[in-house]
Amino acid sequence: xxxxxxxxxxxxxxxxxxxxxxxxxxxxxxxxxxxxxxxxxxxxxxxxxxxxxxxxxxxxxxxxxxxxxxxxxxxxxxxxxxxxxxxxxxxxxxxxxxxxxxxxxxxxxxxxxxxxxxxxxxxxxxxxxxxxxxxxxxxxxxxxxxxxxxxxxxxxxxxxxxxxxxxxxxxxxxxxxxxxxxxxxxxxxxxxxxxxxxxxxxxxxxxxxxxxxxxxxxxxxxxxxxxxxxxxxxxxxxxxxxxxxxxxxxxxxxxxxxxxxxx
Numbered sequence: 179x180x181x182x183x184x185x186x187x188x189x190x191x192x193x194x195x196x197x198x199x200x201x202x203x204x205x206x207x208x209x210x211x212x213x214x215x216x217x218x219x220x221x222x223x224x225x226x227x228x229x230x231x232x233x234x235x236x237x238x239x240x241x242x243x244x245x246x247x248x249x250x251x252x253x254x255x256x257x258x259x260x261x262x263x264x265x266x267x268x269x270x271x272x273x274x275x276x277x278x279x280x281x282x283x284x285x286x287x288x289x290x291x292x293x294x295x296x297x298x299x300x301x302x303x304x305x306x307x308x309x310x311x312x313x314x315x316x317x318x319x320x321x322x323x324x325x326x327x328x329x330x331x332x333x334x335x336x337x338x339x340x341x342x343x344x345x346x347x348x349x350x351x352x353x354x355x356x357x358x359x360x361x362x363x364x365x366x367x368x369x370x371x372x373x374x375x376x377x378x379x380x381x382x383x384x385x386x387x388x389x390x391x392x393x394x395x396x397x398x399x400x401x402x403x404x405x406x407x408x409x410x411x412x413x414x415x416x417x418x419x420x421x422x423x424x425x426x427x428x429x430x431x432x433x434x435x436x437x438x439x440x441x
Contacts, residue, residue: 179350180204182250184272185225187257188394192338193275194225197254197345198232204250205235209259225257242266254345255307264309272307273348274314277337278365279321280305281357284312285365289333292365293390294372296382298324300333302340304348305357311364317352318344326413329389368395375399375408381418385411388418396424402440 183194184207194206206229214221222230229236239246244263248270255262256275278288280303285291292300301321308314320340324333368391375384375397388397388411396407401420409430410422420433431439 179252180250181252181254181349182207182248183225184208184253184255184258184260184262186223186259188224189275189277189334189338189341190257191224191228192335193254193256193341193345194234195228195232196338196342198234200346201349203229203232203234205237207237207239207253207258207260210238210240248272252350256341262307267307267309271352273317273345273352274305274307274312275337275341275345276303276305276312277301277334277341279303279319280312280316281360281362283363283365286367288365289330289337290365290368290372290390290395291363292324293328293330293333294386296386300324300337302337302344304341304344304352306352306354313357315354315356317348317354320344329392329410330395331393373398381413381416384418385413401436404436404440406436 180202182204183197185191185194186209197203206225208223208225211220211222213219226236242260242262244265246266250270252271252273254273262272276288278292279301283291299321301319303316304318305314305316322336322340373391373395375387377399388408391397392409396409398407405426407424408420409424411418411420422430423433423436424430425436
């Protein structure tokens, strides 16, 4: 089947690669290159790197205007991050990969919010895009459990695998089912305050925050008078024990190494 893919983030890159093994990808629609990291060097989004490695045409408009022509009958969207105007939605079937069990966790950060909330289950929903945020009818959906050892990275990887399998069920002619009107929640974009570790809060809440933001954003707080990013932690005796930390302006290190440096 010939289709296009709209993707930017690692989850989208994963879906693109899996689709490219089974379908003809007309082009990748992705966001423009941006300054990234501490050095603010301009870098390509992960989906673009994947497309170039696979020899797929890349298109990087800053935004999509009402006049945009998809040029294909179906576009798969996965972690794209650009608003698709309503007139454009009408020119093709836009199928969106959403890493949650819709209608739970509509919005920008469904994996992070599920982990922060301590959910024991999440999944992937393939929906037809409509103007209302993540409210389109469901073409395919599957759940999977969340374990205490899971973080954003492991859940995103699992979501990519499930998404590719579900898309094979949905393409080329999906049967669409309206979302349930009950159980709607929203996954707001991660803000600076979501990263902060308040040590007066329950250990389980802090643990869920750390794993929700690892390995891509990082939770941060003060330890022994130093501002650190906590990348990994564990629960032990009802307490949060850091495992991997990164002092401000330093590299990542084990918590034991960090403590030795304080002596």
